[in-house]
Amino acid sequence: MKIGIPKEIKxxxxxxxxxxxxxxxxxxxxxxxxxxxxxGDCSGFxxxxxxxxGATILPSIDRVYEASEMIVKVKEPIEQEYSLIKxxxxxxxxxxxxxxxxxxxxxxxxxxxxxxxxxxEDDDGTLPLLTPMSEVAGRMAxxxxxxYLEKPVKGKGLLLGxxxxxxxxxxxxxxxxxxGIQAAKMAAGLGAQVTVLDVNMNKLRYVNDIMPSHVVTExxxxxxxxxHLQTSDLVVGGILITGAKAPKLITRDMLKLMQPGAVIVDVxxxxxxxxxxxxxxxxxxxxxxxxxxxxxxVANMPGAVPYTSTLALTNVTLPYVLxxxxxxxxxxxxxxxxxxxxxxxxxxxxxxxPILAAFDWNKSFA
Numbered sequence: 001m002k003i004g005i006p007k008e009i010k011x012x013x014x015x016x017x018x019x020x021x022x023x024x025x026x027x028x029x030x031x032x033x034x035x036x037x038x039x040g041d042c043s044g045f046x047x048x049x050x051x052x053x054g055a056t057i058l059p060s061i062d063r064v065y066e067a068s069e070m071i072v073k074v075k076e077p078i079e080q081e082y083s084l085i086k087x088x089x090x091x092x093x094x095x096x097x098x099x100x101x102x103x104x105x106x107x108x109x110x111x112x113x114x115x116x117x118x119x120x121e122d123d124d125g126t127l128p129l130l131t132p133m134s135e136v137a138g139r140m141a142x143x144x145x146x147x148y149l150e151k152p153v154k155g156k157g158l159l160l161g162x163x164x165x166x167x168x169x170x171x172x173x174x175x176x177x178x179x180g181i182q183a184a185k186m187a188a189g190l191g192a193q194v195t196v197l198d199v200n201m202n203k204l205r206y207v208n209d210i211m212p213s214h215v216v217t218e219x220x221x222x223x224x225x226x227x228h229l230q231t232s233d234l235v236v237g238g239i240l241i242t243g244a245k246a247p248k249l250i251t252r253d254m255l256k257l258m259q260p261g262a263v264i265v266d267v268x269x270x271x272x273x274x275x276x277x278x279x280x281x282x283x284x285x286x287x288x289x290x291x292x293x294x295x296x297x298v299a300n301m302p303g304a305v306p307y308t309s310t311l312a313l314t315n316v317t318l319p320y321v322l323x324x325x326x327x328x329x330x331x332x333x334x335x336x337x338x339x340x341x342x343x344x345x346x347x348x349x350x351x352x353x354p355i356l357a358a359f360d361w362n363k364s365f366a
Contacts, residue, residue, distance in 0.1 A: 001325040002032045004068030005050075006061045007039035010075045012283035014042035014306035017072040017093070019314045020053040022321070027054025031325045036064045043310040065089075072321055074313065075300055082106040088347065090329050092321065094118055094133075097344055098245045098358035099272040104345070111347045113329050117317065118270075119243045119352060120342035127242065128338070129320070131178050132312035134267075136302040138182025138238060141265040142171070144301070145234040146190065148263045148287055148294050155294055156261025158233055161191035168192045169233035174220065174249055174274060176203035179238030179267045181210075187234075188215050195228055225249060229257040237266040237274040243344075244354035245272040252276045252291075260292035269297045 003026060005017045016039050023033045035055040037047055047057050058064050065071065065084035073093035077085060079102075085091060087110060095116040097104045107114050117129035127134075142160075149169065151157035162168030171187040173180045176198035187194045188211060196207050197220035204217040218224050229235065229250070235258075239246045246268040255277065268274040269281075277290045280299040287296045302309035320339055323332045333340040344352040 001328075002034065002067060002069045003321070003325060004064040004071045005033065005035045005039055005055075006064045006071065006073060006081075007036040008074055008303075009061070009080060010078055010300060010303075013075050013300050013303045015074040015300075015303055015310045015313065016040040016043045016045065016306070017074050017313075018318070018321070019043075019310060020045055020049040020055075022314045022318045023050055023055045024053040025318060025322065026325060029322070029326065032056065034058050034064050034067045036061055040310075043306040045310075070321075070324060072317070074303075074310075076100065076103055077106075079106075082110065085110045085112045087111040088113065090115065090324060092117070092317075092324065092342075094130075094270070095344055096270040097352070097355045098243060099270065101359055104350070104355065104359065107345050108348050108350070112345070113343075113347065114345040115324075115329065115339070115342040116243075116344045116352075117342065119344060120320065120338055121242060122338050129313075129316050129342075130240075132316055133302050133309065134178035134238075134240075135182050136305060136309050136312065137267045138179035138236075139186045140301045140304065141179070141183045141236045141238075141267050142186035142190065142234075144286075144296050144298075145171075145236065145263050145265045148265075148296050149233060149261070151261075153287065153294070154261065154289055155263055156233065156259060158261075160187070160234065170228075170231055171195070172225075172228045172232040172235045173197065173238060174225070174236065175238035175240065175268075176200065176207050176217070177238060177240055179240070180236070181207065183236045183238060183267075184211060184215050188212055192234075195232075197224060197228070220249070226254060226257060229254055230259075232258070233262055235262070235264045237264065237268045237278075239268045239274040240271065242354065243352050245358050246274040248274060248276045250275040250277075255291040255293050258291075258293050261294065262292075263294045263296060265296045267301065269299050273297065
C-alpha cells in the first residue's frame with residue numbers, strides 16, 4: 001500500500017504521524033511510504049532519518065495526498081486539506097467529529113474512509129490509541145494549570161504545592177479516567193490537595209487504592225461540583241464519552257462560585273468541552289478569562305511536547321497501520337473488532353452512532 005505522512009499544519013501542532021522506526025517496519029513489508037519534507041523536524045526526526053528508513057521524501061503536502069492510498073496523521077484535517085483528500089482514500093487520525101460539523105460535512109462530501117484513533121476500542125472498553133495522548137494531556141494539565149495560577153498570566157498568584165507554613169492549592173479533577181488519574185498523580189506529586197469526582201464507583205475505588213491520602217474521591221453530581229468550585233484553585237476537566245460530545249458539567253453561572261484568578265484546564269475541549277464557557281484555543285494564544293476565571297483550552301495539548309507524544313503515539317498506532325496496509329480497510333476491520341469501531345465515516349456515510357446523535361442527521365446526505 002502507498003502510505004502518506006503529511007506535515008501537520010494545525011496551529012502549533014508539532015507532532016508527526018509516524019516515526020522513522022514506523023516507516024522502517026512498513027518498508028520492510030514492501031509498502032511505499034511518502035513523507036512530506038520537514039514533517040518530523042519539530043519531533044526530532046529529520047528527512048535523512050526517514051529516507052534512511054525507506055521513505056520517499058516529497059516536497060509538498062499536496063504531493064503526499066496525491067501519491068497515497070492511506071494518510072496517517074495526528075490531528076484532524078483542517079480546511080486547507082479538505083480538497084486534497086480523495087474518494088476512497090483512507091484517513092487514519094484523531095477526528096473528534098462530534099464537536100466539528102464543518103469537518104464532518106467535508107469528510108462526507110469527499111467520500112473518504114475516515115478511521116478515528118479516538119474511537120478504536122478494545123473489548124474491555126479501553127481506547128488504546130487515545131490512552132497515550134490522554135496520559136500526556138492529563139500530566140500537562142497540571143503543568144499548565146500551575147503556570148496559569150501565576151499572577152503575570154492573570155492567575156490568583158498561588159504556588160500549587162505551597163511552601164512550609166503556607167497551605168498548598170486545591171485541585172478539582174472531573175473524571176477518573178486516564179486524563180483524571182494522570183492529572184491527580186501530577187498534582188499530588190506537587191503536594192496539592194486533590195479531589196477527584198466521577199459517577200463510576202469502580203473508578204473511584206481504584207483512585208482510592210492507588211493514590212496517596214491527600215487525594216480524595218467523591219461521587220460526581222451538581223451539588224458536589226458546586227461545593228468544590230467555591231474553594232478550588234485549579235479545575236481539570238477530563239470527561240470522555242467515546243465519540244460523543246462531552247457533557248457540560250460546569251455551566252456559565254457556576255463560574256461566579258469560583259475565586260478570581262482560579263484556573264480551568266478543559267482537556268475535553270476536543271469533544272466540545274465539559275465547561276459551558278470552553279472554546280478551543282491554540283498554543284499561540286492558549287488562555288482567556290471569563291468572570292475572572294482563567295480558561296486554558298488548547299485543543300492539542302500534547303503538541304507542545306512532540307518528541308514524547310510522537311513516540312508514544314506511534315507505539316500504539318503502528319500495529320493498526322500495518323494491519324490496514326497489509327489487508328486493506330475492509331478486511332482489516334472485518335477481522336479486528338477494535339479497529340472496526342474506529343470507522344466513523346465511510347464513503348459519505350456516517351457509521352458511528354454518537355456522531356449521528358451529535359448532529360441529529362440521517363446517516364448520509366441525500
